[in-house]
Amino acid sequence: xxxxxxxxxxxxxxxxxxxxxxxxxxxxxxxxxxxxxxxxxxxxxxxxxxxxxxxxxxxxxxxxxxxxxxxxxxxxxxxxxxxxxxxxxxxxxxxxxxxxxxxxxxxxxxxxxxxxxxxxxxxxxxxxxxxxxxxxxxxxxxxxxxxxxxxxxxxxxxxxxxxxxxxxxxxxxxxxxxxxxxxxxxxxxxxxxxxxxxxxxxxxxxxxxxxxxxxxxxxxxxxxxxxxxxxxxxxxxxxxxxxxxxxxxxxxxxxxxxxxxxxxxxxxxxxxxxxxxxxxxxxxxxxxxxxxxxxxxxxxxxxxxxxxxxxxxxxxxxxxxxxxxxxxxxxxxxxxxxxxxxxxxxxxxxxxxxxxxxxxxxxxxxxxxxxxxxxxxxxxxxxxxxxxxxxxxxxxxxxxxxxxxxxxxxxxxxx
Amino acid sequence: xxxxxxxxxxxxxxxxxxxxxxxxxxxxxxxxxxxxxxxxxxxxxxxxxxxxxxxxxxxxxxxxxxxxxxxxxxxxxxxxxxxxxxxxxxxxxxxxxxxxxxxxxxxxxxxxxxxxxxxxxxxxxxxxxxxxxxxxxxxxxxxxxxxxxxxxxxxxxxxxxxxxxxxxxxxxxxxxxxxxxxxxxxxxxxxxxxxxxxxxxxxxxxxxxxxxxxxxxxxxxxxxxxxxxxxxxxxxxxxxxxxxxxxxxxxxxxxxxxxxxxxxxxxxxxxxxxxxxxxxxxxxxxxxxxxxxxxxxxxxxxxxxxxxxxxxxxxxxxxxxxxxxxxxxxxxxxxxxxxxxxxxxxxxxxxxxxxxxxxxxxxxxxxxxxxxxxxxxxxxxxxxxxxxxxxxxxxxxxxxxxxxxxxxxxxxxxx
Numbered sequence: 004x005x006x007x008x009x010x011x012x013x014x015x016x017x018x019x020x021x022x023x024x025x026x027x028x029x030x031x032x033x034x035x036x037x038x039x040x041x042x043x044x045x046x047x048x049x050x051x052x053x054x055x056x057x058x059x060x061x062x063x064x065x066x067x068x069x070x071x072x073x074x075x076x077x078x079x080x081x082x083x084x085x086x087x088x089x090x091x092x093x094x095x096x097x098x099x100x101x102x103x104x105x106x107x108x109x110x111x112x113x114x115x116x117x118x119x120x121x122x123x124x125x126x127x128x129x130x131x132x133x134x135x136x137x138x139x140x141x142x143x144x145x146x147x148x149x150x151x152x153x154x155x156x157x158x159x160x161x162x163x164x165x166x167x168x169x170x171x172x173x174x175x176x177x178x179x180x181x182x183x184x185x186x187x188x189x190x191x192x193x194x195x196x197x198x199x200x201x202x203x204x205x206x207x208x209x210x211x212x213x214x215x216x217x218x219x220x221x222x223x224x225x226x227x228x229x230x231x232x233x234x235x236x237x238x239x240x241x242x243x244x245x246x247x248x249x250x251x252x253x254x255x256x257x258x259x260x261x262x263x264x265x266x267x268x269x270x271x272x273x274x275x276x277x278x279x280x281x282x283x284x285x286x287x288x289x290x291x292x293x294x295x296x297x298x299x300x301x302x303x304x305x306x307x308x309x310x311x312x313x314x315x316x317x318x319x320x321x322x323x324x325x326x327x328x329x330x331x332x333x334x335x336x337x338x339x340x341x342x343x344x345x346x347x348x349x350x351x352x353x354x355x356x357x358x359x360x361x362x363x364x365x366x367x368x369x370x371x372x373x374x375x376x377x378x379x380x381x382x383x384x385x386x387x388x389x390x391x392x393x394x395x396x397x398x399x400x401x402x403x404x405x406x407x408x409x410x411x412x413x414x415x416x417x418x
Numbered sequence: 419x420x421x422x423x424x425x426x427x428x429x430x431x432x433x434x435x436x437x438x439x440x441x442x443x444x445x446x447x448x449x450x451x452x453x454x455x456x457x458x459x460x461x462x463x464x465x466x467x468x469x470x471x472x473x474x475x476x477x478x479x480x481x482x483x484x485x486x487x488x489x490x491x492x493x494x495x496x497x498x499x500x501x502x503x504x505x506x507x508x509x510x511x512x513x514x515x516x517x518x519x520x521x522x523x524x525x526x527x528x529x530x531x532x533x534x535x536x537x538x539x540x541x542x543x544x545x546x547x548x549x550x551x552x553x554x555x556x557x558x559x560x561x562x563x564x565x566x567x568x569x570x571x572x573x574x575x576x577x578x579x580x581x582x583x584x585x586x587x588x589x590x591x592x593x594x595x596x597x598x599x600x601x602x603x604x605x606x607x608x609x610x611x612x613x614x615x616x617x618x619x620x621x622x623x624x625x626x627x628x629x630x631x632x633x634x635x636x637x638x639x640x641x642x643x644x645x646x647x648x649x650x651x652x653x654x655x656x657x658x659x660x661x662x663x664x665x666x667x668x669x670x671x672x673x674x675x676x677x678x679x680x681x682x683x684x685x686x687x688x689x690x691x692x693x694x695x696x697x698x699x700x701x702x703x704x705x706x707x708x709x710x711x712x713x714x715x716x717x718x719x720x721x722x723x724x725x726x727x728x729x730x731x732x733x734x735x736x737x738x739x740x741x742x743x744x745x746x747x748x749x750x751x752x753x754x755x756x757x758x759x760x761x762x763x764x765x766x767x768x769x770x771x772x773x774x775x776x777x778x779x780x781x782x783x784x785x786x787x788x789x790x791x792x793x794x795x796x797x798x799x800x801x802x803x804x805x806x807x808x809x810x811x812x813x814x815x816x817x818x819x820x821x822x823x824x825x826x827x828x829x830x831x832x833x
Contacts, residue, residue: 034793036472066831067422068812069819070429073832086832087425095833356790362830364823365792366810386808387795396810 061394094243509658
């Protein structure tokens, strides 16, 4: 826990108020010679603009000046963690597992898997097994789980959980397992799958013991795949354990709910101690589910992915369309909020400017609405208004404190 | 290496792009009751203003709020180092030596020297020996070097290098030398030169051994000066070794070139691993040399000193004249830049407000032009526009990351 976070933990107090964080993934955009207006400037967003008129605007710097975050670090910062600290380095296996809603305990090892195709010589011909349907994936995973139940590998409990398409997750449980194993995915075809081996070399007995126990289990899984025409091999990546992140309930004294349509964001939220609420991918789905579960949480995190996808595609029209869809859905969310008590923040985890077709380091617009906000002169939710707003520009990982404060959930510091 | 810099080092990647950092030393200025416009506001700078119109503006804080930096810390921050860390404390001897283009190795000790005049009683009468010409300085230094060659002091190799006027540099080389020696310059006349002695007291054998070896060499030098009518004494200051600064090539994966007319700035750049390119003192000289060596570097640092000098003199007209000279020379520099790839930053290492006649802590205007910049609403390179710009106000030592990012030279952080 860093200094800033431990200060928040000292001051956090319960209150009868709610915080809603609406993340429009990659919302920040650029004005360039070719694109003279940003997506937020092009979009017709009367509800957002009216809200901006009675809110405070500002900007957040995702990680640090010039640093372009991935989605994991971007969200960890929004959740109040310093993503550049080693303990915030969440492995991809555990992220995927948490995203699927699996309960991962300290000591468990989670691994991402791909079903793949190999030829008679043992060389990979398709690293995604011809992209099976999710339903097909579920069938194969059930078959694998049955094979493990029949043979029960010694000293290790292996759980196989289907993901989407060719993806699945293995959760390994047992005494003294180590996540320090290298990927078995060779990342190309024409070669065989790689053997289980230590990530960084060395003779750590826990690593050797993990390999010794996992190898027979993998052999069982492979035997259960021999009859499959395409998914006759499996590739493993991102062996990882549960990160030692301090949990929200203890840190901030809030019970958080995560409303996200995509596994990665669910995973990051779960790693911080939020409860993942399964819901659809569209903004209206998130709002409907959040409305339904309103009484269950102090803090509701809603994640809209499509702004980022449109930015990555370099598709200004698509990004504008998503923003206008959010704008249309906003009144339903605002109706739930108690204007005398609750706090709504709208921002992104990073910018994904259409002209760059990629995540970027540029500061992200932020809107905070609540009874204790300064009503500044801004009248639209755009980069330009946000630059001039009362909240100024500050590191994303300080947003958590600002929201707790606005919700009356931080005590005074010192006498 | 601090946390921020190690993050940059993890993410830095080579790219086919150039970064140009144009430092207008002390460019930031003040509006006061007596001086209602800053130098940047008074100056007629059509080229800078047009560039501001298609760039992002902001401000940098040199070291920290309220801290007035010297030129060394000011530039170290621009180069991405935290100047308040002990390893960034570059001794003046080594700075002077590097500025003269000398190769200083780890273990060497560099010292700044003044030629001085003493009377028959051994008391100093002029600490600058009547300010000899640089040519005269060269002659005397050659004479000293010849005397050392003839007598060859034991266990220490002493190199005498002329500077400007009464200044020279000694470079000491030998096994186990210590730079922990106090200045022999008493900083006043009417008293004798001070003896060699430890900087902080104590009985460190390396210090004692350095003194024991340097004393006979100094005696040789003094004997070689006895016939000089004015330069018959020498004063030593700033004993120092090479600082352990991480070098640019390893840190940022760029090959930097320093185009500066003055030794101190060359010295700081060399200490960070930039290659010093000898060139004249005027902006046109810097641009001419930078243009000639364009292909040799990924990063070109151009240093204009005269803005600071005019500020120190409290001469608004002179400061304005330098800014207008830079503005006239700007098109020649812009012509070299590839607008689809390269990045140009214009800023200062600190403010030197005319009304203060001194360095100050005030934030310094910053302009960044490049293909990934947000084209904000600013239309002139002034303090006022910079305050409203899209880049915001941030610590100078984060500028390096911002420029690397804009040049496509930083990988994404995390997945």
